[in-house]
Amino acid sequence: MKKFLLVPCLVWAAAGLSQQMTGDDIIRKANEMFNPQTSHSVMEMTITTTSGQTRTFVYESWSKDAGEKNLVRYLEPRRVKDQATLMLNNANDIWMYFPRTQRVRKLATHAKKQKMEGSDFSYEDMGSGDAFINDYMAKRLDDEPMDGHDCYKLELTRKPESDLSYSRLILWIVKENFVPILIDYYDESDPDLCLKRMTQSDIEIINGIPTPRTIVMQNRLDNARTSLKIREIEYDVPLSDAMFTERELKK
Secondary structure: OHHHHHHHHHHHHHHHHHHHOOHHHHHHHHHHHHOOOEEEEEEEEEEEOOOOOEEEEEEEEEEEOOOOEEEEEEEEOHHHOOOEEEEEOOOOEEEEEEOOOOEEEEOOHHHHHOEHHHOOOEHHHHHOOOHHHHOEEEEEOOOOOEOOEOEEEEEEEEOOOOOOOOOEEEEEEEOOOOOEEEEEEEOOOOOOOEEEEEEEEEEEEEOOEEEEEEEEEEEOOOOOEEEEEEEEEEEOOOOOHHHHOHHHHOO
16 A cells, blocks of 8 residues: 555655745756756857848857856858857856957957847857846746646846846746746846747756757847757866866967
8 A cells, every 4th residue: 555655645745845945946946957067069059030031150169167157169150160259257258259360359348238149149148157046036926837837937036236138037947857948038127028038948858957959039029039959968078277268269
C-alpha cells in the first residue's frame, strides 16, 4: 500500500512548495536558467523589418561569470565577418572592433539601450547578466498557464536607483523547469506601454540545462521582430578572463 501512497504524497509536497515560493525565490531560479556560469554558442539571428524585409547574421558568443562578461564575434554575412562586441559589467561597458579599420571603439554608457546590429534586442537585453535580481523588485502574481505550460507569473518593477531601459517586466515562467517562456517589456517612463514581447520555445535539455533553442523578440510598436536560433551551444566550458579584454577583440 505504501508505494501507492508515495506518488500523491510527493505531488502534494511539490504543490505545497510551489505555493510557498515568493517572487524572489522564483526569479532567482529563473535567473539561474538565463545565466549559467559559462557558455559558448553559435547563433543565427534573423531580423524582420516593419516592411517585411529580412537580413540574417551568424555569430559566435562566449559568456562568463553568469552573464557579467560577454563576447560576440560575427561570422556571417561577409560584410560584418570578424566584427566583434565586448560587453562587461552587465553591458555597462561596451567595446566594438571593426576589422576594416582594425580599430576598437568604446561606446558611451547609454549605448547599452541601443539596438544590437539593428535588431530588436538591445545590448542591455543581451548582456545584462543578473539584472533580474539586482535591478528589479519581484512580485508574484496569480499563476497563469501559457502555451500549454503551467506557469508562475511575475511582475518585476525597476528599482529607483536603476538606470535600466524598462520600468517593469511581466514574466511567465514554466513551473517544471523555471524557463521564462514569455517576457513583456514596458516603457521606461510609461509602465502601461508594452514595448516588446520575447518568447522562448523549443526547449531542450543540454548539459543538464533546459535550453530554449528558439528566441523571438517582437517589437509591439512597429511590428518588427528578431529571431535567434541556437545552432550550437555548450555550458560550463573553461574560459579565461583574458578573452574578455579590449586586446583580445582584435584577434
